[in-house]
Amino acid sequence: MAVAVLIEHLQKNYGNVQAVKDISFTVKSGEIFGLLGPNGAGKTTTIRCLCTLAKPDRGKIQVGTVDAVADPKAARRRLGYVAQEVAIDKVLTGRELLGLQAALYHIPKNSIKERINQLIKALGIEDYADRQSGTYSGGIRKRLDLAAGLLHQPEVLVLDEPTVGLDIESRRLLWDFLLQLKAAGTSILITSHYLEEVDALADRLAIIDRGKVIAEGSPSELKDRVGGDRITLRIREFTLETEANQAKNLLTALPFVESAIINPSQGNSLNLIVKPEAKVLTQIEQSLSEVDLPAFSLAQSRPSLDDVYLAATGQTLMDAEIAAAGTRDVKKEKKQQMK
Amino acid sequence: MSQSVSPNQINSILAPNPSLTQQSSIGSSALGNFVQETLALTKRLFIQLQRRPSTLVAGIIQPFMWLILFGALFSKAPQGLFGNDMNYAKFLAPGIIVFTAFSGALNAGLPVMFDREFGFLNRLLVAPLASRYSIVAASTVYIIVLSFVQTAVIIGASAFLGAGFPNAIGLSAIALIVFLIVLGVTALSLGLAFALPGHIELIAVIFVTNLPLLFASTALAPLNFMAGWLQVIASLNPLTYAIEPIRYLYLNGDWAVSSIVMSNPWANISFGGVILVLLGFDALVLLAIQPLLRRRFA
Incomplete structure (x- = not known):
């Protein structure tokens, strides 16, 4: 399959801060690729290098067959970029901003008007297009910014944290829109520190931590790699410890069960990690009924991306987020980005 | 996102279009692209001006106040102090024309600086501009048009205050001089907007440059009124080279490129000579900001 974006051994320092140490990944043509990681992991720096806003200190960046550094x-012609903080001129109307954008991408003059109308329609901002964009809500601003990024029909759309600060309805709309966009053939690179966002949208993803890629693959591949499905079993609503122990011993003996722990904080429920085989739940139910133990609830789930992150870094994404928040100098980062 | 568009339509609207994005500027030259992007960026500045006209209004009120206040300040000066046939209104008008144009041009970098700070500049920098100098060109066109409007108003107001009116050729010569001084100063300000860390620093530079350059020029008083050392500084100040020929045009309907329009401590300079000095100033500034712009535009 053709390559939409290729990044190899990217390295970028700001002063003595290593924002990106060694990042490599490939976005295949026509897929949604997610860059997942806590704030400060190097996602935005990577995107800035890709979109030619920053020069990498080292490494190779390719958009399609074009060397973005050389x-x-x-590269700019093939990329659409939707930045995290939407920079739109408050005084301009949406339509005027799109007109400016069209000229910056040298869209032929005779097709500009029609193209702008198409995008205004596709993003459902007809009612707002002729108002000054300073009056827009966050969701509408984001849609306008998306329209601007797609005006020149780029092969690759790059979105940096597209749903930060959006309400749930706008987020839903954005997700649906990105899936439509993918169906139309556009390759999409999206960064996020929301697990569920990457899980819901991305065909493949790379998890980034402290300037390095720590895992790359499809969500299900990565989850399979950490191994096993998660099973939560409650024998009764509040299970006696003796019964829980009995069930634990019984179930650990099953060939597909890898580990089992009793969780006292949830009424002595049992948390199992099992090999993802077929009919696991039926077999568990069978073993239980053989010794006349009931099953109040029994649920199977795949490991989440958080489990993947946890397995790779030893902490959850949320913990990393909190730890990073204390050490970041947001003002300083902003200054760097102006450079 | 809208219900009114069918999936098929969506598909054709959103699908990538390599013929649009891959080939470099189909059917249009690099120059055509440069003009397209420069015009669009200039249009943005004028839309901003139209919706927020306060800077222009202030830019017209201020020289008006200069004319009235400075005029009143020296209204009882002995007749003939500023030269034969010269009332102070006539003397002052060229100074205010040049100073107003200069102040406007000096502020040219501020919008660019705010675009940098708000991230709007990134929108321009990720676009495949034919040349990023279109950003500079747009600001320059905008400032020059604004200066011409201000100049016209000042000339009108001065005529009303008794300065008289230069003839048509004189007016075009004034336009040329204003253009040259504005070009150099705008370029300088834009260079600073890309070089300095933020708008605080840019405003500080504007602050320490603006009025001192006014007082160290012949805008308010002739060279022979000044202390020797200030005469030297005023004779190095590009503003003086813009003010003096305009003053000459105000006094003399009859002039030629070879007319001596000013004298500094070292030489008498003709109208043509002054234009050369201003051209030299522009060339010097444009050369000096090259490395600043290239660092960011490379």
Whole structure:
């Protein structure tokens, strides 16, 4: 399959801060690729290098067959970029901003008007297009920014944390729209620190931590790699410890069960990690009924991306987020980005 | 996102279009692209001006106040102090024309600086601009048009205050001089907007440059009124080279490129000579900001 974006051994320092140490990944043509990681992991720096806003200190960046470092102008033509903080001129109306954008991408003059109308329609901002964008809500601003990014029909759309600060309805709409966009053939690179966002949208993803890729693959591949499905079993609503122990011993003996622990904080429920085989639940139910133990509830789930992150870094994404929040100098980062 | 668009339509609207994105500027030259993007960026500045006209209004009120206040300040000066046939209104008008144009041009970098700070500049920098100098060109066109409007108003107001009116050729010569001084100063300000860390620093530079350059020029008083050392500084100040020929045009309907329009401590300079000095100033500034712009535009 053709390659939409190729990043190899990317390295970028700001002063003595290593924002990106060694990042490599490939976005295949026509897929949604997610970059997942806590704030400060190097996602935005990677995106800035890709979109030719920053020069990498080292490494290779390719958009399609174009070397983005050697020929940034050709790369810019193929990329649509939707930044995290939507920079729209408050005084301009949405339509005027799109008009400016069209000229910056040299869309032929005779097709500009029609193209702008198409995008305004596709993003459902007809009612807002002729108002000054300073009056827009966050969701509408984001849609306008998306329209601007798609105006020149780029091969690759890059979105940096597209749903931060959006309400749930706008987020839903954005997700649906990105899936439509993918169906139309556009390759999409999206960064996020929301697990469920990457899980819901991405065909493949790379998890980034402290400037490095720590895992790459499809969500299900990565989850399979950490191994096993998660099973939560409650024998009764509140299970006696003796019964829980009995069930634990019984179930650990089953060939597909890898580990089992009793969780006292949830009424002595049992948390199992099992090999993802077929009919696991039926077999568990059978073993239980053989010794006349009931099953109040029994649920199977795949490991989440958080389990993947946990397995790779030893902490959950949430913990990393909290730890990073204390050490970041947001003002300083903003200054760097102006450079 | 809208119900009114069928999936098929969506598909054709959103699908990538390699013919649009891959080939470099189909059917249009690099120059055509440069003009397209420069015009669009200039249009943005004028839309902003139209919806937020306060800077222009202030930019017209301020020189008006200069004319009235400075005029009143020296209204009882002995007749003939500023030269034969010269009332102070006539003397002052060229100074205010040049100073107003200069102030406007000096502020040219501020919008660019705010675009940098708000991230709007990134929108321009990720676009495949034919040349990023279109950003500079748009600001320059905008400032020059604004300066011409201000100049016209000042000339009108001065005529009303008794300065008289230069003839048509004189007016075009004034336009040329204003253009040259604005070009150099705008370029300088834009260079600073890309070089300095933020708008606080840019405003500080504007602050320490603006009025001192006014007082160290012949805008308010002739060279021979000044202390020797200030005469030297005023004779190095590009503003003086814009003010003096305009003053000459105000006094003399009859002039030629070879007319001596000013004298500094070292030489008498003709109208043509002054234009050359201003051209030299522009060339010097444009050369000096090259490395600043290239660092960011490379």
